[in-house]
Amino acid sequence: MYYDNNTFSSKVNLLQSSTTSTKLVDSQADSLNGHWSGLLEELISYGLSSGADLVEIFIENTDQVSLLAEQDQITNVSPSFGKGAGIRVFHGLLDGFVSTNDLSPSGLKNALDQALGMLGLNSTKSSLTKFQGLKSLKDFSKNKQNWINICPDLDEACQRILEGTNLLDFHGTHLQARRGSYSRSWQEVLIAASDGTFGRDIRLHQSIGLNALAAHGEHRSSIGRRYGSSAKPSDLREWDAEKSAKEVCDSAGKMLYADYVEAGQMPVVLANKFGGVIFHEACGHLLETTQIERGTSPFSDKIGEQIAHSSVTAVDEGLSDGAFGSLSMDDEGMEPEKTVLIKNGYLQRFLSDRAGELRTGHKRTGSGRRQSHTFAAASRMRNTYIQAGTFKPEELIESIDNGLYCKSMGGGSVGPTGQFNFSVEEGYLIENGKTTKPLKGATLIGEAKDVMPRISMCANDLDLAAGFCGSVSGNINVTVGQPHIKVDSITVGGR
Amino acid sequence: MVDSNKQNYKKLNPQYIQEILSKLTKEQNIIKWDIGASSSIDQSVQVDNGIAKQMKAAQRSSITLRVWNEKGLVGITSTSDISEFGLKKAISGAKNASLYGNPNDIPDFSKLAKKSIDSQEYPIKQHKKIQNLLNILIEAESELMSKHEAIQSVPYNGLGESFYERLYINSDNASRYMNRNQSSIYLYARAQENGRKPRSSGAVRLALASEDLDIKGCVEESSSKTISHLDYQQIETNKYLVCFSPEAFLDLILAFSSIFNARSIIDGVSLSKPDSIGKLISVPFFNLYDDALHPGNISSTPFDGEGTPTKRLCLIKDGVIENFLHSEATARKFNVDPTGHAGIGSKVSVGPDWLHICKSANNSIQSSNLSHKVYNNNFIIIEGLNALHAGVKPSQGSFSLPFDGWLINNGEKKSIEAATVAGDIRQLLKNIVNVEDQEFITHQGVSPHIWVDDLSITGEA
Structure with a gap:
């Protein structure tokens, strides 16, 4: 196929001049369907004939709404919608990426020309290519067309979230501020690449948050919980507001009069669900090929070697039904898989995307993800968790004479040398095998390669929790998870 | 103004937006509205050991439209679609959202939105060719790696240029517009000596245009910081006299803003x-x-x-x-x-x-002899705070943050292997023992070094 430059129609941004045509945006731009194949093939063919090794085009339409309730009032409703494309061109080991909001043929061609130009490629060097065209559209969106209509409308969503803040009031004491939030993100994507990839999908993510700030004299505590799902239009309807509010109020009440933790080195038990953030931050990021490429992972040459305690088997997958990090295809058009990262302490695989495979040789795992069209995809986690062990959760606590039980974790991060840190939102002192007084102000710090071998016990209560992960390709929805685990020794920062 | 022979970066036309929104809002019986819009054109490069790692460019635009309905309630909608179709859809979305406007807290137009502004004009410069940016960054990376044999890579680096514009318009004929160039470079080196842990540090520089970037200064700062962390040790968990760098103190204050x-x-x-x-x-x-x-x-x-x-x-x-x-x-x-x-x-x-x-010029300081350049008796310099998003509780006042820094003892300066600083911002502000004279401009603000006594530091054992 050969592409002629003149077949792109020019289209001027309507905001540039009042004399511009008032014609509405092409109807084509409003629905990402198979009608795009001709234009996409022309663009890809043009890119290849200019000397590119691979051309990938990602197009999205988005429709989002978020709302906030404070005390007993809806205080913010923020709808938003958008569209855009990200075009990536590979040449050898290099790539150029350009994003644009202009989905007109000329807008897309300009973006492609810019990406080609970055790599020193242009149409004057062109020759006829052997591009065979796109494969038939792999349409994962067939049963998802009606999702946006099944989701609760604003009336229903507002009522549900107000129910949450009302229940906080009912169950809580000394609450100075109550907040409930809801966000619904609908995204339609179309992905085409010169290797024939041609996929379409609709993604639906919803998240619900409840937060309480308790204050009594000089004592303060703030507790938040977030719940999230993918591909479940009725999730907000099915949300157990009563249970969530009780949990938040119970924690806020206990933490209100908590003492500050005494800093030091000690054994800790990390609770299940969001406790899994420790594995996500401390180890998971170091198993992404983006880190391997940079040479910043201590595990880059450790495939087949023991990097964790033999009790640890860890998995990353995009398949769990309704989980926040699940997907039908990744942002490079590949179907996700279950990737066993660590088995009985031995490193098995890295998470890889298209660029990661090209530059490190590790095969793609359906992990190419991005926040939006403005980011190039990168290898990122999906649903990541340590698998269940055989112990009962209480057996972990009973095995410790003096330590810390981290019932709820705050956020965390990992630095460029692999050092991680996590704040503990809700902690308890462990004394003689029992949890006793609540403790606040704790931060767990360490390095993955030191801590992973110290995870000596895994309980039998694996559970997952939704979260957001920020990294090179933006903020994405993920799930973290684990059973209760015991770390034999870790540094606890405090006062 | 943009040179007509060169690429015109301007995407937002205030007069046209005012006209078309007046027309479209009228069609939907909206009398009161305002809009904030922004647009940008960016390009950036990253390198890895002398070759390009990634080259990126982006054209972005976004608007947030706010309308007041007949009951005076406010609704908004945001979109990246700044076509007429997009604006119509946004008006409709904002009108729907206004049904849920909070009657107890209704925003209004700012009474200062039409006040004249003596704003400075900045010349708009054309972006460099991306290959030129690449060459500049490759040279900076090479220079940084040549500073010390332990510096093996610069895993986090980038050089970018952007042109951005912003506007605010309302139905009461307020109209604001600004545009600007901006350029930035960041270089974070990783160094490691035999048998020791890898260490990393870096520097950032901002300027209006890439030719104005202090690249030499960025390389120098990144290398000197990284090298200074090679000789590290653990520290005892204890309470210390601490000197915050301007960057670190500004970060802390911003986290509690x-x-x-x-x-x-x-x-x-x-x-x-x-x-x-x-x-x-x-x-x-x-x-x-x-x-x-x-x-x-x-x-x-x-x-x-x-x-x-x-x-x-x-x-x-x-x-x-x-x-x-x-x-x-x-x-x-x-x-x-x-x-x-x-x-x-x-x-x-x-x-x-x-x-x-x-x-403050009005009050004397008891410990005004404390200077990070002169004082040498058992104190910690906090160069930078990490993980502020996770370790700060703004509504409680508490913080527990990992930091990069040095222990100074008897004139000897040793990098700290890993540690956290914890405290309460209210106590910290009352435990300040010196505000040094010399102020430094950082990319977050201006501050001198600030000394605080009796801060809890946890070392890693």
């Missing part, structure tokens, strides 16, 4: 209360300003999201809270003027611009 945020105060999630103005919050020789228009702030904007002019505002004077940051709605509640710190929304966010910390 809800203390001065009228929105947070009204919402009950700030450590301050409406009557905190006039109350002592820190030692009396400490002053804090928010100064969006400071000449060191190359990202300065002459107006906020509601069109209010930005300005220098005193937050703490001689240790006493002097002012809060306001939007139009919070200012009305406090019976003061908006201060130029608003976003745009149905519930308008408020935030600081550019902080300026300095010593």
Whole structure:
């Protein structure tokens, strides 16, 4: 196929001049369907004939709404919608990426020309290519067309979230501020690449948050919980507001009069669900090929070697039904898989995307993800968790004479040398095998390669929790998870 | 103005937007509306050991449209689709959202949205060819790696240029517009010596154009910081006298900026209360300003999201809270003027611009002999704080943060292997023992080194 430059129609941004045509945006731009194949093939063919090794085009339409309730009032409703494309061109080991909001043929061609130009490629060097065209559209969106209509409308969503803040009031004491939030993100994507990839999908993510700030004299505590799902239009309807509010109020009440933790080195038990953030931050990021490429992972040459305690088997997958990090295809058009990262302490695989495979040789795992069209995809986690062990959760606590039980974790991060840190939102002192007084102000710090071998016990209560992960390709929805685990020794920062 | 022979970066046309929105809102019986819009054209490069790692470019635009319905309630919608179709859809979305507007907190136009602004004109420069950016960054990377044999890579690096424009327009004929170039470079090196842990540090520089970037300074700072961390040791968990670098102290104050945020105060999630103005919050020789228009702030904007002019505002004077940051709605509640710190929304966010910390001339300091250049007796220098998003509890006042820094003892300077600093911001502000004289401009604001006594430090054993 050969592409002629003149077949792109020019289209001027309507905001540039009042004399511009008032014609509405092409109807084509409003629905990402198979009608795009001709234009996409022309663009890809043009890119290849200019000397590119691979051309990938990602197009999205988005429709989002978020709302906030404070005390007993809806205080913010923020709808938003958008569209855009990200075009990536590979040449050898290099790539150029350009994003644009202009989905007109000329807008897309300009973006492609810019990406080609970055790599020193242009149409004057062109020759006829052997591009065979796109494969038939792999349409994962067939049963998802009606999702946006099944989701609760604003009336229903507002009522549900107000129910949450009302229940906080009912169950809580000394609450100075109550907040409930809801966000619904609908995204339609179309992905085409010169290797024939041609996929379409609709993604639906919803998240619900409840937060309480308790204050009594000089004592303060703030507790938040977030719940999230993918591909479940009725999730907000099915949300157990009563249970969530009780949990938040119970924690806020206990933490209100908590003492500050005494800093030091000690054994800790990390609770299940969001406790899994420790594995996500401390180890998971170091198993992404983006880190391997940079040479910043201590595990880059450790495939087949023991990097964790033999009790640890860890998995990353995009398949769990309704989980926040699940997907039908990744942002490079590949179907996700279950990737066993660590088995009985031995490193098995890295998470890889298209660029990661090209530059490190590790095969793609359906992990190419991005926040939006403005980011190039990168290898990122999906649903990541340590698998269940055989112990009962209480057996972990009973095995410790003096330590810390981290019932709820705050956020965390990992630095460029692999050092991680996590704040503990809700902690308890462990004394003689029992949890006793609540403790606040704790931060767990360490390095993955030191801590992973110290995870000596895994309980039998694996559970997952939704979260957001920020990294090179933006903020994405993920799930973290684990059973209760015991770390034999870790540094606890405090006062 | 943009040279007509060169690429015209301007995407936003205030006059046209005003005209078309007037027409479209009229069609939907909307009388009162305002809009905030932005557009940018960016390009950036990253390198890896002398070759390009990634080259990126982006054209972005976005608008947030706000409408008042017949009951006076406010709704908004945001979109990246700035076609006429997009604007129509946004008006419709905002109208629907206004049905859920909060009757107890209705924003209005800022009474200062039409006040004249003496804004500085900045020349708009053309972007370099991306290959030129690449060559500049490759050279900087090479120079940094040649500084010390232990520097093996510069895993986090980037050089970028952007052109951006912003506007605010309302149906009462307020119209604000600004545009600007900006360029940045960051270089974070990783160094490792035999048998020792890898160490990393870096530097950032901003300028209006890439040719104005202090690249040499960035390389020097990145290399000297990284090299200074090669010789590291663990430290004992204890309470220490601490000297915060300007960057670190500004980071900490920004993380607790809800203390001065009228929105947070009204919402009950700030450590301050409406009557905190006039109350002592820190030692009396400490002053804090928010100064969006400071000449060191190359990202300065002459107006906020509601069109209010930005300005220098005193937050703490001689240790006493002097002012809060306001939007139009919070200012009305406090019976003061908006201060130029608003976003745009149905519930308008408020935030600081550019902080300026300095010593008060009115009060003497007991420990004014403390200087990070001279003092050498058992103290810690905190160079940079990490993980502020996770380790700060703004509504509680507590923080527990990993940091990079050095222990100075008997004149010897040793990098600290890994440690966290923890405390309460209210106590910290009252435990300041010196505010040094020399101020440094950083990319977050201006501050001298600040000394704080009796801070809890946890070392890694």
